[in-house]
Amino acid sequence: MTTSSRRNGRAQPTDPAALGLAVVPRKAAPGAPAATHVRVKLDHELRKLLAREAGTRTGTDPEDLHQMRVALRRMRSVLKTSGPLLGPDGEQVRGELGWLGQSLGEVRDYDVLIGHLREVVRTFEVRDQPAGRRLVSLFVAERGTARRRLTRALSDARYTTLLHEIAQLTHVPEHENTADPAGRTGPIADLRKPYRKLAKAVRALPADPPDDDLHALRIHGKKLRYTAELARSTAKKKDAAKFTELIKATRKFQTVLGDHQDAVVAAEKVRAALGKADAEVGFVAGRIAEHELAKRAEARAAWPKLWARIQKAADAVGAIKATTKPDTTASRRRGC
Structure with missing residues (x-):
């Protein structure tokens, strides 16, 4: 099953239903097994990531990429601290999230830098602002190169596979193991x-x-x-x-x-x-x-x-x- 389609030659955002996610986000009661809470957290963060995917692809609003990266980092963090509760697949998924995070992070760093420098340049005297804008344009060109790498990553089958693997971790087994392997x-x-x-x-x-x-x-x-x-x-x-x-x-x-x-x-x-x-x-x-x-x-x-x-x-x-x-x-x- 594919998670995205193509329209006018462009990949469309991933449909959560194609990953097997329920229509309504999962919930866990405070007394539920720890593993269930981890799965619910992954479910919520995966939905947040998908909600920002389209905006990240277009690059119209840098906030989309930022929030997509935040969701990814939260998933990596929860898998780092509690991944063993989900079995051996958690560590593999965490590693793949790191791969995607590198591409997102590179563009995000340029977004932050460019946005900040533009604010600083606006505080300069009018006569110095053109030179400031020329300086910023150097980083805009570098960001364009980084964004093309990100676009390739989001269009790669590796990304599609990763989404399916995360979604699989969100599924609560019929008999969730309540044992705590990490003690x-x-x-x-x-x-x-x-x-x-x-x-x-x-x-x-x-x-x-x-x-x-x-x-x-x-x-x-x-x-x-x-x-x-x-x-x-x-x-x-x-x-x-x-x-x-x-x-x-x-x-x-x-x-x-x-x-x-x-x-x-x-x-x-x-x-x-x-x-x-x-x-x-x-x-x-x-x-x-x-x-x-x-x-x-x-x-x-x-x-x-x-x-x-x-x-x-x-x-x-x-x-x-x-x-x-x-x-x-x-x-x-x-x-x-």
């Missing part, structure tokens, strides 16, 4: 692993951490957030608010470190473009690089306080073992 006891246990990884990464940072280390922190924070979202769906109503606070804290943490990474990438890209630029573009590029370095400094000053908020929220839901107190070393070391 976990519930959502709190699920949270402990990503929290420990984030905490360990924070403790390992020097006083002036490299940019790549802060980017890694953001990734750890994102994994903790996605795991907390799944845990909230399995939690009792009286505990859900605690998970919500952890989700909010990690989201803010992600945002600040995301701003840091965007500034780092923008400065690097602008510097790399200087070899292709004339004097006017070079002058504007220098101003943009200075602007991005200031943003980078702001983010570096802000994130430690947000880490303290995550620690407090994680402690409230029991993600920090009773024998382990929140570590405030990082905040003290940075004067926060």
Whole structure:
């Protein structure tokens, strides 16, 4: 069975029904087996991905690609933390999601860069804006190349196969296995692993951490957030608010470190473009690089306080073992 058709020579978006998905999204009661919650999460995120597929193909609104990528990342995260509950196929699907994520991520990075640089250029004096637009046009051309690679990926049989494999994982067996092969006891246990990884990464940072280390922190924070979202769906109503606070804290943490990474990438890209630029573009590029370095400094000053908020929220839901107190070393070391 094919999941997409062609009209006027163009592939059409995938029909959820062609993947065997039910008309109504699946639901799971808080007391349902953990594996069922994982399958329901995959069902919801797969539908979100499909809903954004058409817009991603056309490229009219960058938000479509962004949301398609978010859905993909959430599926990868849930398969990383809870995939063993679904059997051996989960890891294979996670690997294939990584393949698709590379194509989506490349275009998304250019979308973010171009959108941000256009905003910065609009703040310049009128006489400098034409040079700024010429600089941005260099990245628009590079994005076009990346988008063609993405279009080929979405038209590849490998993508169609991946969609079917995800859909297969969403199907709840008649007798769902309630055994926990990883030895976990519930959502709190699920949270402990990503929290420990984030905490360990924070403790390992020097006083002036490299940019790549802060980017890694953001990734750890994102994994903790996605795991907390799944845990909230399995939690009792009286505990859900605690998970919500952890989700909010990690989201803010992600945002600040995301701003840091965007500034780092923008400065690097602008510097790399200087070899292709004339004097006017070079002058504007220098101003943009200075602007991005200031943003980078702001983010570096802000994130430690947000880490303290995550620690407090994680402690409230029991993600920090009773024998382990929140570590405030990082905040003290940075004067926060």
